[in-house]
Amino acid sequence: xxxxxxxxxxxxxxxxxxxxxxxxxxxxxxxxxxxxxxxxxxxxxxxxxxxxxxxxxxxxxxxxxxxxxxxxxxxxxxxxxxxxxxxxxxxxxxxxxxxxxxxxxxxxxxxxxxxxxxxxxxxxxxxxxxxxxxxxxxxxxxxxxxxxxxxxxxxxxxxxxxxxxxxxxxxxxxxxxxxxxxxxxxxxxxxxxxxxxxxxxxxxxxxxxxxxxxxxxxxxxxxxxxxxxxxxxxxxxxxxxxxxxxxxxxxxx
Numbered sequence: 257x258x259x260x261x262x263x264x265x266x267x268x269x270x271x272x273x274x275x276x277x278x279x280x281x282x283x284x285x286x287x288x289x290x291x292x293x294x295x296x297x298x299x300x301x302x303x304x305x306x307x308x309x310x311x312x313x314x315x316x317x318x319x320x321x322x323x324x325x326x327x328x329x330x331x332x333x334x335x336x337x338x339x340x341x342x343x344x345x346x347x348x349x350x351x352x353x354x355x356x357x358x359x360x361x362x363x364x365x366x367x368x369x370x371x372x373x374x375x376x377x378x379x380x381x382x383x384x385x386x387x388x389x390x391x392x393x394x395x396x397x398x399x400x401x402x403x404x405x406x407x408x409x410x411x412x413x414x415x416x417x418x419x420x421x422x423x424x425x426x427x428x429x430x431x432x433x434x435x436x437x438x439x440x441x442x443x444x445x446x447x448x449x450x451x452x453x454x455x456x457x458x459x460x461x462x463x464x465x466x467x468x469x470x471x472x473x474x475x476x477x478x479x480x481x482x483x484x485x486x487x488x489x490x491x492x493x494x495x496x497x498x499x500x501x502x503x504x505x506x507x508x509x
Contacts, residue, residue: 259288263325267340276397283480292321307404311414349421355490389468422452439468
């Protein structure tokens with residue numbers, strides 16, 4: 257397999273930014289893949305901006321990165337951290353991806369208040385965020401300190417839609433899951449994948465020494481090496497074609 261024929265659409269998580277996935281993107285590029293890392297609408301700006309955004313905008317930005325890669329490459333992989341994992345799984349249900357690799361994907365909101373988010377967004381502007389859930393000292397994912405309740409409601413709607421679409425996804429799937437995760441606190445998200453994912457090749461890799469933002473944590477190299485190997489294996493098993501056309505390295509992708 258020529259890695260230059262492969263693109264990876266890689267998404268950051270909810271309220272986070274590109275800093276949380278930058279080392280993962282670097283590792284994938286170092287393996288020769290072309291990587292697109294879109295900054296999702298409402299992220300990297302302000303919580304007021306995020307509060308005005310819908311989950312469709314997040315997904316559309318991520319899907320646009322896929323479309324750009326698909327125009328240039330013969331195989332595209334969906335990947336993401338946390339909510340980015342949900343976007344990757346939804347993409348796999350709607351687009352012909354070669355593989356999916358996700359880290360601590362969220363598909364179920366464990367906070368019981370989420371059932372009331374549709375009402376609470378009208379009376380409560382924000383709630384405290386959980387940022388930098390990282391065991392390794394000195395790391396900063398660049399996430400917002402608080403979460404707009406309106407955005408949390410959109411997150412719930414995204415998760416609901418993604419879970420419903422899982423049976424349509426059939427690409428090989430790799431899930432990295434931290435043993436201790438104080439954001440995606442329960443195993444219900446992984447359980448939803450196991451119960452509903454349409455593909456039969458599902459590989460769960462447990463991370464014993466990292467918290468939620470595992471891409472910046474002690475097990476980061478396990479993620480980097482493991483995802484590169486998984487992508488190469490998945491693409492090798494699929495038909496190959498012409499290489500990607502060269503793109504200016506200065507672009508966002």
